[in-house]
Amino acid sequence: MSLIRKLLSLLLYTINTIFWFVPIFICGLIKLLPIPLLQKTMSLVAKWCANKWVACNSLSQNLIAPYQLNVSGLDELKPKDWYLVIANHQSWVDILVLQRVFHNKIPFLNFFLKKELLYVPILGLAWWALDFPFMTRTSKSQLKKNPKLRGKDIETTRKACEKFKTMPVSIVNFVEGTRFTEYKHSKQKSPFNHLLKPKAGGIAFVMQAMGEQISKVVNVTIHYPEGVPTFADFIAGKVKSVNVQVEVMPVSANLIGDYSNDPEFRVRFQSELNTLWQAKDAQIAELANKQ
Template sequence: MVTLFSQIKGCIAFLGYVVNTIFWAIPIILGSVIKLIPFAPLRTATSYVLDFCASAWISVNGVIERLLHPVKIELTGDTQFSTKEWYMVIANHQSWVDILILQRIFNHKIPFLKFFLKQELIFVPILGLAWWALDFPFMRRYSTAQLKKNPKLKGKDIEITRKACAKFKAKPVSVMNFVEGTRFHKTKHKKQNSQFQHLLKPKAGGMAFALSAMGEQIHKLVDVAIYYPDHVPSYWDYLTGKLPSVKVHIKISDIDPAMRGDYMNDRDFKIGFQEQLNQLWLTKDRVISQLAGQVNKE
């Protein structure tokens, strides 16, 4: 009976999220039409309104969660944020629920989280337009083969993304990056022969590329460690109340100037960047071990 009740609540919660998403998607799509008007002050003002809509969407999602499947978030570390700061947010990745946890933690505390997206995703019906309207930066990466075939493309990827990020000079932003590039799984961990106990190997290129494209306006790093005490939840586990709690540790630091450079063409910078990121990951691995140890003691 308890299981059946949980399933019913999960279905109701899912329906609530769908309705809430449609409700807030309408003004965001309409706002995207306004942003097509080539008048910078109007575009900037519209961006603030659309970010408000997106934050309101997350807030209502939070109400649904608290009513139907409450999750206790045990937060440690740095908790002093600002909506007027520019942030690079990095986190370990285990489940799509990670995004929901991050949205709940940071909503209304830092600027609305943006994700770097592949250029091709702008053509996804409806969503591509919504992402563009919300100022999600689109990246274009050229392969080694493409660069060999057409050397004139060298540096174009950074330039395209830098132009996409130019709008952030007038408006604070938080850029999200899952550095591992994929969700953690024991099979992937074993295949990588990862030196970390709880993490996959970090992929330095995407973060280095993002920092280079963003320029000097983004100078705070928010490093998030997420640990699920019972098990890594699926989205359905989340909806049906099978995620009673999650432990999250946050560390905020200044972005080292040595982490900005030409990752593609400067070998010394590339090696140095990888070493710095590996150190961050070693620290995160120890933090997760500590969070896991606290659970075992309890």
Template sequence: MHVFIGIFSSLFYFINTVFWVTPILIMSILKIIPIKPWRTFLSYFLDGCATAWISINKLNQNLFSRTHFNVSGVDGLTHKDWYLIIANHASWVDILVLQRVFNRKIPFLKFFLKKELIWVPFLGLAWWALDFPFMRRYSKAFIAKHPQLKGKDLEATRKACEKFRFKPVSIMNFVEGTRFTPQKNAAQNTSLECLLNPKAGGMAYVLSAMGDKLHKLLDITIHYPHGIPSYWDFVCGRVPQINVHVAVFSIEELVNSGVFGMDYFDNPEQREIFQVWLSQLWKQKDQELKKLAMSQK
């Protein structure tokens, strides 16, 4: 029975995606016209298409998956604010969860993408049309060989974020950099049990590029009481419950308290302060996940 549910649900996802990607691709071609008011209008229209796509995905989940979502901390969120969002990352299902929980509550979620992904057929154009920021990161070794490029990646990130200064946005960052597995956790030799070590660099890039515009940081804890599911588990209706908790921080307060400074990349002391703060946040999240896991036994 679960297999048939998964097949029908996946087919529903596919049809819904094709239906909404078609106008997005058509409008993306029109968005090439370099007239700012026109591009702004199309940005709102395209975000509306993406929002409708998520809304129908939610209907799909209600029909087939029937997962109970236990969500807390979303009161007071609004479309009018600029958000930076971080979350633990254990499954591809996380993205569907985040889209569902925040759909029509905050601006449409944007993910930073590697610059090379803009050349992916069809999807690259769709991501560009939806204002997903493309960024280039240079390694320390590369900068050592090409010192003239120091700061160019941050400058490019700021340029990519310029469009967000006039339109509220939610920028998503998985600070662990990859999905959690016990093997990856063991390889890191970390004190964390349910998480991987967080990486501050991605957050720092966004805050350095948009810190004067972003209003709030949302720290999301996603917990799967019955074990980390695969996408197939989810569409087959094998995930009875998902817990999502949202903790809200004022970015202005983080800056004013000295947790983050705009000179992050040039000030080692500032980097250490921010990295320690993020590590402490992740330790608290790990403790919360351990308590939730123990309560299920």
């Protein structure tokens, strides 16, 4: 039975993705025309298609591989506001869960992408059509060769994000930088029981580039009571329940600063993030004990 569910789910995901990807790609082609009003219209159309893609994926989950979704903390969210979403990361299933939880609650979830990904055939244009922000990061070796490049990455990214001043957006950041595994946990010697060490640089970069635009930080804790699933487990219906706890936090002025060049700010930022991660670790332990 699980094999049938898996094949049917995979078929529906594939059909749904192709069906909505085509108009998103076409929107990207039309956006290449340097007409601001047309570009903004195509962005809205592309996001509408992406939202329908998420809705159809959620419908597929309910029909073929249903699971109980236990969510708390969504009351303060608005579909027309600016958010930074941070979450622990255990599986690619996390993205599908986040999309389902926040569908029509906040703007479509966007990820910061490296500027090089803009040139990936087909996908790069689709991401651009959806207004995924592309960031530039100058390496330490490049800075040594040319110190004048210092600060250029933030400046370039800020310019790329100017469109979000009038267009609500949700930026997602998996703060650990990679999916949790016992091997990575052991290799890192992480001080947390259920989490990897948080990487402050990525989220600090987002806050430095977009801090004035972001209204709230949405802190998400994801827990799988039956154990962390693979995508294959998920589409086969082996996931019976998922716990998601959401905490909406104000954007503190203490979170915005020059992480790269201000040592005091860097220490303060890392300390605040570690405190947040300690609370998240305790949350996961509490959820695990309730099983």
